[in-house]
Amino acid sequence: MKLTLRVWRQPAADTDGAMTTYEVDSVSPDMSFLEMLDTLNEELILRGEDPVAFDHDCREGICGACSLVINGDAHGPERTTSCQLHMRSFQDGDTIDVEPWRAAAFPVVKDLVVDRSAFDRIIQAGGYVSAPTGSAPEAHATPVPKADADFAFEHAECIGCGACVAACPNGSAMLFTSAKVNHLGVLPQGAPERETRVLDMVDQMDAEGFGGCTLTGECATACPKGIPLPSIAAMNKEWLRAARKSPR
């Protein structure tokens, strides 16, 4: 396959960027999208040009590092991560636009690399159960109904890639935040901190400059792990419950 790539190039955080066009030849349909970028980078290095910077690590769709907006879609046309997208999803001769996540809370570091530390700070604000090592009771002391365990797991699957923010026209992190709130909130282990968790995490989310939710559903469409849109409604309920209950 022969492809034309239009890639966002931005040398550093504080410089301007632009879409730059590259031609890539001999692309195999079995290549992953990132392997296709690898071949481009190999060429660029040999030509003495700066290779395209992009975040990636496990290339198995689980670490959440890769973060490309491909033809306007976060992670591209398939419901998966950029690293698990394969070139067979494209046609010979296609022109493909590759851009970084766009959101005020995710400033560009270089080219296609953005700073997602805002997500870490949301987790730091309360996305945990306070259970210092050694304090745990026997694992079977508290049975958890299978339905609750499955619900928790479904939300715990979030890989923190940020596609939800990238896809949202408001740059909102509601889906990410709600995934953690729901994961921990439904479990008996997470119950004692339910109220403070959701209030603190939402406060931090707002403080990071993410937008609000207008329920466009773009986040859930882009989510490679299928975190469902009703997750947001569940967090709203949790937040209102906490706001009523706890003297803020």
Added chain:
Amino acid sequence: MALDTRTRRTPSKGTGAGQRPVRGGPRALWDSTIGKKAVMAVTGLIMLGYLVAHMMGNLKIFFGPGEFNGYGHWLRTMGAPVLHHEWGLWLVRIVLVVAVVGHAVAAYQLSRRDIRARPAKYAHTKRRTSYATRTMRWGGVILALFIVWHVLDLTTGHTHPGGFQEGHPYQNVVDTFSTWYGNVIYLVAVLAMGLHVRHGFWSAAQTLGVGNARRERVLKAGANGLALLLTAGFVSVPVAVMTGLVS
């Protein structure tokens, strides 16, 4: 061993525009994006309830001037004899004004925030840009302008075509819908209202946490039904005037 292990909340290192809100009171509710959305949901539902009542009142026009004008008169004596003349009506008006203002201010602030949160656009734009967000934002603006005109037209009579007659709403309505622009403004606004209700009702349910995966379909159907019913009900009046059914 539990030395100093308790979490102390450190001040936010957030780079964002927002400030971490003060804890306590309704202020906190207003400061949070979710709280502000909740305000919009509640005020929206209040206005929705009002729209349903308003629409049903409008339909009385099909039973003749007596019935319709009588209804208009009752609005002023609502709650009598406990309430003085028009007190009930003013109560409703106050609640409505608070709802409209709260809804609009929250919407404005949230929109500002949303736009700030996404300063750079994608070079590759998709056609399916957010339908919902756009209809809500522009629809909201249209509705706000319409309400002003609507009040000036049929409540105070300032912009009413022909002679505005206090206490004769039947004739006033017929006058308004006898002008082309009256019909156009009204129909556009009703259409915007329908779309607004369609997304807004479902959205309010999500914001208030009523929505879940199972109820999803019921809520969407409910929103569509409600929007359709309201649109049809409101549209029927100008159509009836235009077709001469009401004159």
Added chain:
Amino acid sequence: MTSYASYTTGEPVADTKAPEGPVAERWDTRRFEAKLVNPANRRGHTVIVVGTGLAGGSAGATLAEQGYHVVQFCYQDSPRRAHSIAAQGGINAAKNYRNDGDSIHRLFYDTVKGGDFRARESNVHRLAQISVEIIDQCVAQGVPFAREYGGLLDTRSFGGVQVSRTFYARGQTGQQLLLGAYQALSRQIAAGNVELHARTEMLDLIVVDGKARGIVARDLVTGKIDTYYADAVVLASGGYGNVFYLSTNAMNSNATAVWRAHRRGAYFANPCFTQIHPTCIPRTGDHQSKLTLMSESLRNDGRIWVPKAHGDTRPPREIPEDERDYYLERIYPSFGNLVPRDIASRAAKNVCDEGRGVGPGGQGVYLDFADAIQRMGRAKVEEKYGNLFDMYARITAEDPYEVPMRIYPAVHYTMGGLWVDYDLSTTVPGLFAIGEANFSDHGANRLGASALMQGLADGYFVLPSTINDYLARNPHQDPVTDTHPAVQEVVAETEDRLNLLLAVDGDRTPDSFHRELGELMWEFCGMARTEEGLLKALGRIPGIRDEFWRRIKVPGTGEEFNQSLEKANRIVDYLELAELMCLDALHRAESCGGHFREESQTPDGEAARRDEEFSYAAAWEFTSPGEAPVLHKEDLVFEYVHPTQRSYA
């Protein structure tokens, strides 16, 4: 023979920290004998932790909970992305919830046996003991393990064992455990007890007066090289499987931290013990950048086969039952498809070498779920393995519900690592190594679902107890500053190395060298090794290294975000480590676990151990670049599990 291969043997190395006495009491004894640090004094101690995977994340969180000031590093943009996240199958624990005869002693036994008697008994027993607490701890953190309808935890069985002791969270156990540790760490970051440096990579170790006192690290965004000081340094930087270029490791997983520590005096033990995982997706072409693992749990229900006939290219479904060779079930009737990884991998290599492999290039075997789907129904298979099937379908564009999967072995885990004693201390005082970065618990082969167990055991429970002893014995160390000659030397070396990489300006990319080295290692130091091949590899590595320093091309500068520079610098270390791996493989003229020397096999082709000569851990001491290292042997004594020929037939 090259000069590198003519190593010398030095004094034996011994683990002086494990107490005497019954193995089941040693951990208690050690914890009692170890000195403690007064809780009020802990704040004054800084501990550096490199890496935020299961071992590093859990250690950082736990040390901070205890009151230490932790300074932690990860090269990723967030601690949540460490490669532990990709572990699929599960975590072992001797809970015996199934009442199927499991016990701490059985887990201990299975692990020593599974490791082909090349692990230290006291460490393994401690691991089995702690396994029970790990599950409790993770459940308390909200890790959503799979549960039964009664609300209790579900378990499954895993390769190499006959009890059901593996706890799991669908095919994402590593993810869920890592997020648990990450969340615990996040809590400590918010509390100000952990100072986290993300996108910061350790490039060297600072040793002052014989003690580890800090690290040199590069901020990957600005390129700034900084020094960080501490009272102790903990390496939790993972394994070195990426020496092979193609492996299941993350693209940026690397050996720099452990190799630099080795160069500064830490012994490197059993570097040739690498695990080749039997169930990975075969490569599709030269563009392949990494290999993807399919969880071993698939072997619980999938059946592995190849055609009986050589070069049979019919589609799998058209090959009748009696023309298929379910070779694992045939050769190992009692364990069947559940034999340990090393055995399953080698069997796959053997049938492919015979010319019966399937798929492009004949480098693959079938993993067939037709029987399982018939037996349990598609829905049940989907529930158990759905995400793995999806992943397979996405990568290969084949539907594993209809067509059998194709799998082939790939480098997955490295049992070798920095030599540590019972306290997880390396031979450099104050330098500890935990998780995959050390060599301690898995011997020559790791059992499935034991890596997560070891990482968390080290991080949550072992290190936080044993590091106290070191800090209590070294309460008031002199502060180190940038002006100290030892520091200046390390910083200068680091800067020179990076500058040289940038200055060569040759005509070959970093990846091209990495690929060349990886192919060499896979061929000669992979699944089957021979003296001849290893000597050939040892002869060629110095040449690649020379060429690297003549022809490497790294664009850009050191003062910016430069992924090519990061890559090239990691390859520098692979080029040295690879040599040590080959030497270790050469010197160990026996087969054991993941290390298979063709010269040492039984008549039916199984690995033949030679306990009289090789019942030791090989701890290598660095001398100088390219020069022969010194071998220190740690004799392995088996008091409880007596070495036998492993039999899974």
